[in-house]
Amino acid sequence: MEKILVLTHVDESGAELTRASLEAVAAGVEMAEALSASLAIGVVGAQGASAAQQLGGIKARVLTVSGEEFSCARYASDTAACEALVKAAEATLVFAPASSRFARVMPGVAYRLGGFVETHITALAKSDGLEATRWFYRQRIEAVVKRETRPWFLLLEAGTRAAFVGSGAVPEVETMAVTLPALRTKVIGVRAPKQGEQTIRPDAKILFVAGAGWTKKQADGQVHSAEAETLILGFLKAVDASLGSSKSLVDQSGENQTVLKFMTHMNQIGQTGATPRHPKGLSTCCHGEEPHVVGWRFINERRAISLDPNCGWARGKADVLYVADAFGVMAKVNALLTAGK
Numbered sequence: 001m002e003k004i005l006v007l008t009h010v011d012e013s014g015a016e017l018t019r020a021s022l023e024a025v026a027a028g029v030e031m032a033e034a035l036s037a038s039l040a041i042g043v044v045g046a047q048g049a050s051a052a053q054q055l056g057g058i059k060a061r062v063l064t065v066s067g068e069e070f071s072c073a074r075y076a077s078d079t080a081a082c083e084a085l086v087k088a089a090e091a092t093l094v095f096a097p098a099s100s101r102f103a104r105v106m107p108g109v110a111y112r113l114g115g116f117v118e119t120h121i122t123a124l125a126k127s128d129g130l131e132a133t134r135w136f137y138r139q140r141i142e143a144v145v146k147r148e149t150r151p152w153f154l155l156l157e158a159g160t161r162a163a164f165v166g167s168g169a170v171p172e173v174e175t176m177a178v179t180l181p182a183l184r185t186k187v188i189g190v191r192a193p194k195q196g197e198q199t200i201r202p203d204a205k206i207l208f209v210a211g212a213g214w215t216k217k218q219a220d221g222q223v224h225s226a227e228a229e230t231l232i233l234g235f236l237k238a239v240d241a242s243l244g245s246s247k248s249l250v251d252q253s254g255e256n257q258t259v260l261k262f263m264t265h266m267n268q269i270g271q272t273g274a275t276p277r278h279p280k281g282l283s284t285c286c287h288g289e290e291p292h293v294v295g296w297r298f299i300n301e302r303r304a305i306s307l308d309p310n311c312g313w314a315r316g317k318a319d320v321l322y323v324a325d326a327f328g329v330m331a332k333v334n335a336l337l338t339a340g341k
């Protein structure tokens with residue numbers, strides 16, 4: 001019989017599981033039932049026991065590794081915690097969120113335990129045992145894989161299933177003691193990309209993409225970057241949209257050109273950028289070239305505003321293209337949104 005362990009970790013608050021962790025828990029519950037496997041949940045964090053409160057009603061053994069050393073991501077402590085949890089659960093299948101915290105430690109944990117790790121998992125199913133669907137080569141090739149090697153570690157992509165919602169009795173929590181190696185790394189803080197505002201919101205219903213056109217000379221021969229910033233931030237705030245960018249726009253900061261201050265390479269969508277998942281997307285002042293639009297593959301409904309009726313969006317890449325001045329359109333949209341509130 002397979003033994004499934006779902007490894008989870010806390011968010012910045014230290015006391016709650018991340019959404020991606022709860023998605024992995026949902027995967028564990030579903031596959032434990034499908035495969036008639038046993039289920040255990042492992043929680044890593046400073047206050048693992050309080051985070052486990054979110055697992056109300058779950059039919060699983062709940063193990064935690066708690067303490068100040070586990071409050072933040074660090075290779076040495078996180079690998080030790082995950083290794084101890086896998087051993088305690090005697091897991092044959094290990095599901096974990098593909099978060100930056102776990103993605104960097106799981107290959108090391110798999111190696112220590114003689115297992116095999118798989119990344120970019122988007123779906124799990126039962127055939128003759130467990131089979132996993134994953135992407136290769138920056139999401140150009142999709143494969144369905146099975147493995148004999150155990151333990152088999154699967155890093156699950158965030159946003160590919162609904163998160164587990166606990167209801168009912170809070171499970172009993174077993175706290176594991178972990179012997180840590182000498183910790184050479186001391187985490188003294190987090191240095192995040194320069195951003196006045198949090199603009200990347202993976203759970204947003206709308207992706208708003210800004211292209212280089214926002215910082216180009218407009219019909220009056222002038223650049224209107226201050227107005228562009230106000231319009232873009234106004235829309236983001238009004239609808240809680242996530243902000244994406246074309247490569248041309250984010251590259252400008254390195255070329256000493258006019259830039260939008262809140263935009264970084266983290267916002268870039270496309271072949272050499274991100275491939276986010278949102279129900280809707282609105283592209284503005286962007287030409288819609290193929291290396292950019294490949295990053296839109298998981299956006300269900302696509303609209304674009306461009307002055308160019310011959311842009312890439314017009315060639316079958318958008319569901320709706322507005323051939324219009326994005327400054328004018330977004331000013332009107334923001335005014336309507338403000339009036340509607």
Ligand SMILES: Cc1cc2nc3c(=O)[nH]c(=O)nc-3n(C[C@H](O)[C@H](O)[C@H](O)COP(=O)(O)OP(=O)(O)OC[C@H]3O[C@@H](n4cnc5c(N)ncnc54)[C@H](O)[C@@H]3O)c2cc1C
Binds near residue numbers: 212214218272
């Ligand atoms: C190997 C490789 C990888 C790449 N990877 C990526 C990637 O990951 N992501 C990415 O984005 N690009 C990528 N690119 C670059 C890509 O090919 C394009 O150069 C880039 O996307 C163009 O950005 P843009 O459309 O914002 O700028 P532009 O091509 O300059 O287009 C600006 C658009 O704004 C419009 N515009 C101007 N003013 C207005 C207005 N007032 N209202 C409405 N529209 C207006 C213009 O008509 C124009 O269509 C890659 C290229 C290569 C070679």
